Amino acid sequence: MPHFRRARYRDIPAIQQFIHSHYQANHILSKSKALFVFEYFSGTNTLDQKQPINMFVLEEAAEIVAILGFYSDKTEYFLSLWSAKQGSVYGLLLLKEVEKTLTDKPLRIIGLSKQAEQLYSRLGYQVETLAYQYSEKRPLKAPISGTILTAEELESKQLPGIMEEQRYQKRFFQNPFTTYYFYYTPSGLVYVYKKYQTETNDFLLICDIIGDLSLFSETDLQEIMEIEQFPYATVYTNQALVGLKSVQENKQLFPIYTAPYLGENATLKYAYQGDKPVIFQLRSDQGRPNRLTQRYALVNNFMYHYIRSEETVQTVNNYLPKTIFEKQIDYLTEHYAPLDMATLEKGEFDERQEYFMVSFDDGYKEHLYSAASYLEEKGIEGQFFLPARETADLLQVNKIHQILNYYRPSAILTAIQSEEPQFEEKYASYSQVASLDKPEIIFIKRYFQKESLAKALIETLFEQIPAANYQDYYLTQAEEMQLATKHLIGNHTCKHTHLPDKSPAEIEADIVQYEKQLGHLMKRKTVAYPFGSQNEEVRACYQKAGYRFGWGTRSAYSIVPEGGALNLNRYDCNELNAYVNEGVEAHV
Numbered sequence: 014m015p016h017f018r019r020a021r022y023r024d025i026p027a028i029q030q031f032i033h034s035h036y037q038a039n040h041i042l043s044k045s046k047a048l049f050v051f052e053y054f055s056g057t058n059t060l061d062q063k064q065p066i067n068m069f070v071l072e073e074a075a076e077i078v079a080i081l082g083f084y085s086d087k088t089e090y091f092l093s094l095w096s097a098k099q100g101s102v103y104g105l106l107l108l109k110e111v112e113k114t115l116t117d118k119p120l121r122i123i124g125l126s127k128q129a130e131q132l133y134s135r136l137g138y139q140v141e142t143l144a145y146q147y148s149e150k151r152p153l154k155a156p157i158s159g160t161i162l163t164a165e166e167l168e169s170k171q172l173p174g175i176m177e178e179q180r181y182q183k184r185f186f187q188n189p190f191t192t193y194y195f196y197y198t199p200s201g202l203v204y205v206y207k208k209y210q211t212e213t214n215d216f217l218l219i220c221d222i223i224g225d226l227s228l229f230s231e232t233d234l235q236e237i238m239e240i241e242q243f244p245y246a247t248v249y250t251n252q253a254l255v256g257l258k259s260v261q262e263n264k265q266l267f268p269i270y271t272a273p274y275l276g277e278n279a280t281l282k283y284a285y286q287g288d289k290p291v292i293f294q295l296r297s298d299q300g301r302p303n304r305l306t307q308r309y310a311l312v313n314n315f316m317y318h319y320i321r322s323e324e325t326v327q328t329v330n331n332y333l334p335k336t337i338f339e340k341q342i343d344y345l346t347e348h349y350a351p352l353d354m355a356t357l358e359k360g361e362f363d364e365r366q367e368y369f370m371v372s373f374d375d376g377y378k379e380h381l382y383s384a385a386s387y388l389e390e391k392g393i394e395g396q397f398f399l400p401a402r403e404t405a406d407l408l409q410v411n412k413i414h415q416i417l418n419y420y421r422p423s424a425i426l427t428a429i430q431s432e433e434p435q436f437e438e439k440y441a442s443y444s445q446v447a448s449l450d451k452p453e454i455i456f457i458k459r460y461f462q463k464e465s466l467a468k469a470l471i472e473t474l475f476e477q478i479p480a481a482n483y484q485d486y487y488l489t490q491a492e493e494m495q496l497a498t499k500h501l502i503g504n505h506t507c508k509h510t511h512l513p514d515k516s517p518a519e520i521e522a523d524i525v526q527y528e529k530q531l532g533h534l535m536k537r538k539t540v541a542y543p544f545g546s547q548n549e550e551v552r553a554c555y556q557k558a559g560y561r562f563g564w565g566t567r568s569a570y571s572i573v574p575e576g577g578a579l580n581l582n583r584y585d586c587n588e589l590n591a592y593v594n595e596g597v598e599a600h601v
Contacts (some may be wrong), residue, residue, distance in 0.1 A: 015103065016072045017110040020080075023062035024070065025049055029365065031077045036096035041304060045364045047311040047572045048190065051183075053082055057569035058584075059313060059367070060592060068094070069114070071107040079103035081111055089290060090115050092122045095129065108136070119287040130282050138284040143292065145278060146257035147216070147247040147265060148231055150238040157236045159198040165549050167195045167203065185221075189309065189572040193220065196237045200228045204237060206246070213266040216245035226291060231256030249281060251292045308360040308575045312352060314370040314396075314564060315345070316541075316583040320383045329418050333586060335383045341589045345369045346391055353394040354501050354537050358561065360575030372396035372564065372583060374505060374541055375410070376488045381496050389499055397496055398505035398541035398564075399488070401530040407483055409468075410509045410543070412475045413461045419478045422453050429460060432470055439464070449587050462511055462544060493534060502531065503539040504560070511544055512551045520554040528558075540564070541583075552579040 020028060025046065033043035042049050050059065053067045071079040079097035081104075083090050092111070097104030112120070125133065125140065134140050162170075164186040185193045185205055196204040202224040206217045217237060222229060231254070234246040247260065247267045260267055260278055269279050283292060319332035345351075352368035362368065371388065373380045376399035388395045400408060407415070416425060430436045443463075444456035461467045488496065496502065506512065507527050512520060528535070538560040542551065545566025555563055561577030569582040 015078065015106055017107065018070060018072070019065045020068040020070045021062065022054065022059060022064045022066055024068075024077075025066065026365070027077055028068065028070070028080055031080060032094070032096065035098055036080075036094070042094070045305065045309060046367055047309040047364065048305070050311055050570070051188075051190065051572060055085075057567075057582075058588070059311075059570045060584075060588060069107060069111050071097075071103050071110070073103070079107040081107050083111070083115065085118075089119045089121050092120055093124075095122075105132070105136075119285065119290070121286075121290050121292075122284045123281060123292065124279075125282040125284060130284070133284040138286055139289070140282055140284045141251065143249045143251060143281040143283055144253055145247065145249055145260040145267070145280070146254060147245050147260050147263075147267060148234045148238070148257050150244045150246075151235060153235060153239055157239060159196050159233065159236055161237075161240055162195045162197050162203075163549065164193075164195070167197065170197070189574060189578065190305065194241075196233065196240075198228075198233055201225065202228050202233065204233060206237065208241070208243065209267070209269065211266075211268055213268070214245060215243055216247050216267050217241060217243050218267075218269060219246060219248040229254065249292070251283070251289065308362065308364055310352065310357055310362045310364070310573045310575075311367045312357070312370055312571045312573050312581075313349060313368070314372055314571060314581070314583045315341070315586050315589065316564075316566065317371065317373045317380075317384065317586045318375060319377060320373075320379045322383065329414055331414065331417070335379075337590070337593070338384060338586075339387055340593050341586065342371070342387060342391060342393065344589060344593045345371075346393070351391075351393045354396070354539065354562070357573060358537065358575060358577065370394075370396060372398060372503075372541060374398045374543075375408070375509065376400055376402075376493070376505070378485060378488055378492065381488060381492050385496060385500060395500040396503055396539065396541075396564075397500055398503040398539075399493060399531060399534075400505050400509050401507040401527045402487065403507070403530075405487075407475075407486060408509045409471065410462075411483065411486065412471055413458060415478050415483055416461075416471065416474045417454065417457065419482070420474065422451075422457065425457050425474070426453060428470060428474065429457070429467070432466060433460075433464070449585055463514070493531070497534040497536075501536060501539065502534040503537075503541055504528075504531075504535070504555075505541050506543055509543045511546055512542055513546050513548050517550060517554050520551060521558065524554065524558045537561070540579075542566075545583075547580070555579055 029043045029046070029049060032040050042052070055067060056064055067084060068080060068082040070077050078101065080094065081092060082094040083092050095104060095108065097107065122133065130140055168186060191207065194206050194208070202222060204219055205221040205223065206219050209216050209218055238244070238246050245267065248254070248257070266278060268277055317333065319329050320335055320338045321332040323334045323336065349369040350366050352362060352370055356362050371393065373384060373395060376397070380397055385395060402408065433439060439460060440456050443459035444452040461471055493502070504527050507523050510523060539562040540555055540560050541564045547563065547565055552563060556579060560579065562581065563579035564581045564583050567582045568584050568588065571581040573581060
């Protein structure tokens, strides 16, 4: 008796093999785990292999015999990647089970094969053809009224209907495979589009229109074409739009697929149950790239700070015991493949694999004596992000750590309250949970990092801490050179700076000074942003200086192109404890 179930993260390799064997040999999803995870996994943390993915499977004798994927939007489900063993009824059995499971929203399917078109029709679905239409650029009769926005600018507007849907966040704002562009009109519509440059035509493809669709105007398309200087704009919809011409009737060629596929206009069939959907976006297999122009690695990078022997008299309370660190490394080598930066940058990795990296911030002595030797024993490259300190004085971030270790949180809060006239407002703003720390610790860290009033208070509190608590804190120059022989040294700014507070000129000056002091140790230009804080302006400064990889502290996997990216994620090392040593914590 076939067994129906929701697929889990650990099933991905078996599903990829099924796609290769029973759907299409060398299908893009069978070759790229990064793309598969991006398409069918809704979460950001891949560590729990039991998490569900957006795919159902049918099994016979513990072997997968049929698969069916889906995307969940606010008001509907889109089914995709339906496949079964040839000559079997497993596909129909699976679809029937999915229909009984996904009952809270209507089902839609875009991009049907001939066989699927016949099957869905026999099963009672309405099957129709999407209208492929275009607009040709003309001289404008009035000034341009809308604005091209970046993803960050669009997010900052907090437009209704956009931020509440995960599909916009992930597919449009955080997509490592495809670049989307956004045109914002005075009426509140947002046109989401891609740029196509083919042998036959250069054109814009409108992938989605967000907002009140009754406000659609062909003039908006004219304005976008004028700004982008593209001769055509195209759109797939389920009905003809005023002012647009039919691609098929006018025999224009606007292929949304590129080589090695034939340069043809894609006639897209769609099927649906219930009310007729309003379709603008290609939310199915057609929304996925059919080939990738570069290689992408699925990477889990784990961030470490203090790693100390449990026998040592501790002067920080947020250290990770060395024994636990070693168990974490053992766990990672058992479940993932290690990846070094040279292999990543050259694109010489296996795209079907899932990788791990480990990184260490702030240049502490224990990184050399408690971590590096064990990594070398396991054949793992560590990424060590060092501040370029000019004096032996403690960096402000480490003074904050010492204060948190030496004083009770209540005493620190009392001291801040006595100095800060807007304490209640600042506490509400800074204490929002975004890490493994408790709210009061988050507030103290953020307040000390960001508020100019805090500088004097930090010094006052720090002066009372015995100097013995922070002697021999950082690596010496000789130790930094020793570390650089087998590992990667990366930029962590000169003084652990909160970069978004600085001007581009100040950031660029910091980069120049850093490379003057430590550039000779850097095999590759990589940066870990202090506090994980960065924005588009910060990234632009590092890109201008030739940096190709930039790491933050957002707890998530990263999809890393071989050419690099400057907005990559890192896990807190504590997130491994649930899988290695439950209950052990070391807040970073």
